Amino acid sequence: MAIPQQTIDQILDRTDIVDLIGQRVKLKKTGRTYSGCCPFHQEKTPSFHVYRDKQYFHCFGCQANGNAIRFLMDLESRNFVDVIKDLASQTGIELPKDSTEHKKLTYKKSTPAASTQTPSSATPPAFQPDDDPFYAFQMQQNEEDMASFDLAENQEGNLYDLLEHITQFYEKELALNHGAQAYFKQRGLSAQTIQQWRLGYAPSDWQHLEKAFPTDIEGLKHIGLIRTSEQGRDFNLLRERVIFPIRDTKGRVVGFGGRALNDEIKPKYINSPDSDIFHKNRLLYGLYEGSKNKASDWLMVEGYMDVIALSQAGIHGAVATLGTASNTEHLNILFKRNHRITIAFDGDQAGQKAAKRTLEIALPLLNDGRELKFFILPNEHDPDSLIRREGTETFKQLWQSAPLLSDFLFALLSQEYNTAHPEGKSQVMGELKNLTNLLPQKGSYRYLLTQSFREKLGLGRRFTAQVSHDASLSFNIQTRNEEFVIALLISHPYLYKQFEQLRAYVPKEELLNDILTILDRVFDLLPEDQEHAVYYMLGATSQFRDIISEILIRTNIFSLVDVPEKSFKLAEEYALSLQEDYLRKKMKQPQSLKESHNLRMQLNELTKQISLKLMG
Template sequence: MSGKIPKYFINELLSRTDIVELINTRLSLKKYGKNYQTRCPFHQDKTPSFTVNHEKQFYYCFGCNAHGNAIDFLINYEHLNFVESIEELSIIHGIPIPFENNDSNVLYLKKQKLYSLMETLCRLYQKNIHLNKLATEYLFKRGINKKMIEIFLIGYSDVYWHNFSDKFNINKSLEQDLLNHKIIAINKTGYKYDIFQGRIIFPIQDQHGRIIAFGGRSINNTLPKYLNTQETTIFSKGKTIYGLYQVKKICSKPKYLLVVEGYIDVITLTQYDINYVVSSLGTSTTSEHIKLLFQYTNTIIYCYDGDQAGQNAAWRTLIKALPHISDQKNLKFILLPNNEDPDAIIRKEGRDNFQKRIDHAVTMSRFFFKYILKNVNLSSMDEKFQLSALALPLINTISSDTIRIYLRQRLARMIGILDDNQFEKFLYEQEIKKTTKKLIRIKATPMRILIALIVQNPGLAKIAPPLKTLSKSNIKGLQVFLEILQTCLNHPNINTGQLLEFYRNSKIIHILKMLSKWDHMIIQTEIHNMFLDLLRNIYNKTLEERQEYLISKERKKGLNMHEKKEIWNINKKLSQNKIKLFRK
């Protein structure tokens, strides 16, 4: 990111980051020899093929060829862009990003300003709730205790902004910032007001605990009953999960996450020690929600009202989730009695009975067929065909072979095809065969092996002799090798992950990435000797190039005394096959 984020800072971030620890907070890694392994998160992996190397600070999947350093993992796993991944690492390590050019990072600075303003306003809302009897009485009436008020940072916004600003001595500068960022508003007559005026405030936090938005609940029958902050550069309803930060503080990898609809539902269930409850902010579930939730758990349980509207909402969620379901990632549903919500029902029946509902949640496959079979007459051949036409396209969106085949077989029996093999054969004939990516085969030239060795083992640079005499050689790839060698010498403790980061936006990054994961078939104990042998051979080849040039010149023009002496020395070195530079 030349001109934006200094390379030295990126290198510093990577040197502070242990890729094993970073990935292990998101996936369960197991030690396997020198490496760590798990099933790949980027493709349907039946056996662990995703490998993380601590020494190289690099990951690689033998199944789908996914690979990279800590930054690449965040980009691909958490769907971040480059700058967002750097920001993520900077937050983890508690160091700000020192942009080189302030004109290039207006968005970043705007986001930092928003975070600061949201945090300031959140604290004022929190202070204010303890000064407003009506607000606290409402919460206590809803059964929310003081501990939950503190954990979820619940606050209150006064009906009149001028009362609020006077109460907390909000100066003109802060007020103008709040107006500029549209956190508060001003009407045509110049009257300033908080869009959440007269509402209980539920601060919305990101996974790091930063305040990114607010939700407001009316307590005086003002409509709408619930109101959210408008979308900003730090807040998108379709990508945000309420309560996830609180869950993560208790357990970074919960067994499952229970998704409910409202703020109060999350808070009440947490108060009853259901410590894995989150909400999608009252909006329809999105694919981004599902991907985010699956980053923290293998099982998502959605809780809906059992009426028709609730069942329809559950079905829409299921359709969005099908492409993300795998042998590891699964979905379940709880359908509550009509007109009941989690907040009310847990108070009515208690924690243990509510936990039983969770333990007996409806599986994805059961709900799928229960919903899709509604109003289908299986004694009618036409309706069987309609069922097949509706169900098959949905089943085929599932990437897991195991789950997809299981659901197909269940469907086959329902429509009267009892021979599972016959049905699968029929489907196979109807589908376009999936094309698989061919493994990239690299021709093992000496130069490619040499570059691969130093990319995979940057410490080899320390044993390389001075190579200035090679700088004018025309051997293909040599200049690339010499540049990488110099980078490794300039950064003696550099690892593979950091080295690749130096060349992220260069013309050679693709070949370097390819060679970084290439199996050159050289055993570890022989790498040192092979590296020196290859250098020796390249040095000899350079001498041979010079020798050929001088011989050709001698035939055409003749040589001066200096050149005659040079060719004599070259002949001597080549005949002896000993290069002084490489003597141990």
């Protein structure tokens, strides 16, 4: 069964090697890698490492290494095809039933009308990504796994080879065009940067590719670099533009981006169209280069020049989409490399709209542990211009201080609505609810984000103590009993948090224990309005209606505690006072010497707290 390398690469890209191996080997995160005891030989000290960013494993003890396919083949003694079928099923990728997929990577070479020396007539040197420690391994795997790739020389061309030849052609054209060189020089790029990113230039000639590659017309049309007009004439897609080769995660050129040198030419940017080897929605410009430079932090920016300028300044990890809006595939690619990613946006209104669109796309992906930051750029600046003006260190500081999603979202919504009024606060909470409904149902982030907004809008359930410094705490309360606490909790249910610790001390047979248990169950359901919260509690404790009514009358609680600050102060006093009472009662009849010792330690600690309150 012949399986195209493109399909194998797609399966490996969608397979998380850490998760796959982690199901069979106990792994522990150590820095940027995961380590464990090697399953291929006996060892006590872990020397087996898994690299998520490279989708690669290596044992420094027995030298076993490879990708997810090799791991399953060696560990389970299975053949290549069986493993591929299994992984394809898990990743949802359909394997080719015949040689159709293989044919998509090839095209039929044509015979030129006349034998002319062209740049494509000489065989260029084989491309090898610079300093890639895994390149040899990848090539060896390709040879072992894809021995069925038997291309007929001089009859078939390979699309990857053709794209590599075109890249070299554009590089040579850049060296001959002073205008294109001046553009890159004006943008501050060094000769070394231009060479590293393999930048080039597409001539203004409408048929320059046909002239350079006369035997590869079918291949050029297949990857969309030659188009046919309505009049039936062929023309080149990229003309009089500086060229940005786009590489996949293996370092192979799969497409091009072109920027017009003349601002009158529209559109300013053009990218290769999608083809069998070029998929804009599953690629990020700069991802290969960032990985090669061992980037750990990732920043999504808008343009190719932003990525290159940041890299030249020593900031690796910037990536850009390929002329499309960011999508879930793009974000998941980065989340596989780091739990925290940052997205840069312009500070203008258009940038804010783009940020909100990205936010809605990202929310369903924010499982617990993932973080999204928003780097809002100053007006009239992009990362390229900002780093040139402010310098590398300042840019890094701005990036590190970029707000997390929760802070960014609050700032965004509070700009849209006037939160000084109840109506504005209500609109903010309504917008937030629509957005949090997009978050994963499992996990705590939805709840925590809502609570954060409530506190920022002053809707928190807990009273904030606003006690005057002249007021002193008094623990000489004449009516120091459970009845007063019950009355306080019924009249001010939000004070439950002050008494929550009492549940560990109050005997189960006492009414106060029942009231605390009910409050613990319904606390998150309490209405925001104070009066409504009291009615809610009276309903929740209806089985004790008669006795609670007597307590409320006897304590005269509603006239005694008529302001939040006073109730908060009393809650603090009674919580500590009752804890002291219950501890002293338990100390009179300890179950053991150990319990007596523990109770005395608790009482000593509680006495210190009471002393501090009295001194404060």
